[in-house]
Amino acid sequence: MSRTLVIGAGLSGLSTAWYLAEAGAPVHVIEANPQPGGLIQTSRVPDGLVEAAARAFTWSDRTASLFAALDLPPCFAREESRRRYIFRGGRARRWPLTPLESARTAARFGAAFTLRRTKPQANETVAAWGGRVLGAAATTWLIAPAMQGIYASPAESLSASAIFGKARSPRARLAAPPEGMGELIARLHRALEMKGVTFEFGRQLEDLDPSVPTAICTAAPAAALLLRRSAPALADALGRIRMTSLIAVTAFFDPHPSDLRGFGILFPRGSGISALGAMFNADMFPGRSARRSETWIYGSASGNALPDRDEDVVARVMADRGVLTGRAARPHSSYIARQMNALPVYDTAVVGAQSALPGLPAHVAIAGNYLGRLGVSHLLDGAADAAAHLTGKRAAA
Numbered sequence: 001m002s003r004t005l006v007i008g009a010g011l012s013g014l015s016t017a018w019y020l021a022e023a024g025a026p027v028h029v030i031e032a033n034p035q036p037g038g039l040i041q042t043s044r045v046p047d048g049l050v051e052a053a054a055r056a057f058t059w060s061d062r063t064a065s066l067f068a069a070l071d072l073p074p075c076f077a078r079e080e081s082r083r084r085y086i087f088r089g090g091r092a093r094r095w096p097l098t099p100l101e102s103a104r105t106a107a108r109f110g111a112a113f114t115l116r117r118t119k120p121q122a123n124e125t126v127a128a129w130g131g132r133v134l135g136a137a138a139t140t141w142l143i144a145p146a147m148q149g150i151y152a153s154p155a156e157s158l159s160a161s162a163i164f165g166k167a168r169s170p171r172a173r174l175a176a177p178p179e180g181m182g183e184l185i186a187r188l189h190r191a192l193e194m195k196g197v198t199f200e201f202g203r204q205l206e207d208l209d210p211s212v213p214t215a216i217c218t219a220a221p222a223a224a225l226l227l228r229r230s231a232p233a234l235a236d237a238l239g240r241i242r243m244t245s246l247i248a249v250t251a252f253f254d255p256h257p258s259d260l261r262g263f264g265i266l267f268p269r270g271s272g273i274s275a276l277g278a279m280f281n282a283d284m285f286p287g288r289s290a291r292r293s294e295t296w297i298y299g300s301a302s303g304n305a306l307p308d309r310d311e312d313v314v315a316r317v318m319a320d321r322g323v324l325t326g327r328a329a330r331p332h333s334s335y336i337a338r339q340m341n342a343l344p345v346y347d348t349a350v351v352g353a354q355s356a357l358p359g360l361p362a363h364v365a366i367a368g369n370y371l372g373r374l375g376v377s378h379l380l381d382g383a384a385d386a387a388a389h390l391t392g393k394r395a396a397a
Helices: 011-022 061-069 099-114 126-133 136-151 160-164 181-194 220-226 232-239 310-325 348-355 376-391
Strands: 004-007 027-031 042-045 048-051 084-088 091-093 174-176 198-201 214-216 243-253 264-266 277-280 292-300 333-344 364-366
Touching (some): 004 011, 011 214, 011 376, 042 333, 061 376, 126 136, 136 264, 181 198, 214 220, 220 232, 232 348, 243 310, 364 376
Parallel strands (some): 004 214, 084 264, 214 364
Antiparallel strands (some): 243 292, 243 333, 264 277, 277 292
């Protein structure tokens, strides 16, 4: 059997290689960076655990199967993580709408549902969909901050069809490896090598060999370049996808009796806080830190809008945290992860790329965070689909 090539050794690439190897295909992985993992990197520092990107999986049969195969015990989210907040009127709220706004939102949605008008319209943004189906208050204080927290883009930039066009799975519990997401990457890499998968790091591939079955597991811009000869229409569609940049700042503070307890908090635009949101790491999973561990997220479609100097980033966190808590506290330590052009903007370009997928040659598959929903659990689903496309063997869910 000819060797199958996987381009990219992030989670999509590693899991695609896993499902290919499980189907009996010999696999070779090429990665431009010097190590696997892509955006997912974990560090154990003196104050606790630091994640550069994703922190957990949504637990599913496929996720459970992968953890079991890697002999990796899941660490499930704490009960406190069910509490989530939105900042409005100078304070954190579990539910940010007033009783009158809640009643109007329910009535508006009920009318749209009865008239079957909840489905996104052509070229409708999430902001426009929210205003039409839920009303202005729910869009401003619920939909917009949620979209910024998940997709790191304003609701006015997001396509309602791309976000809501696919059936949503019910919210499931969250799980992570005990030592963070990097532990899964390390175990997956090691398990693949034991299966005979070979790796080549520090190499940038610029074209495809039509005689080699290939899974492209890169970001959209790199995938567009690789497909420019074999699938020009799809390459053109992928090339239109805009990317947004993120800065994640994990800071460790002394605990305080008035600290919010829960998963985290989202900050609507105009709230007086420039961060998209903050996550409370030690409340999510046990063993993350004995201190108060928070990760503050800043994002921009233009990387130039984000601070260049580390001291400016920390100063922004302290200013935003001061507005949230009413206290001035400098962190014991802070760790900054810059993720430039990290996430796709889920606008109409993503819908166009998904529509162009039938133009993919039979010997090429693609997997990435621009093909469906964001989230590492969905990346596993996409990887299984890519492997099935190349082998004809559907991976077990």
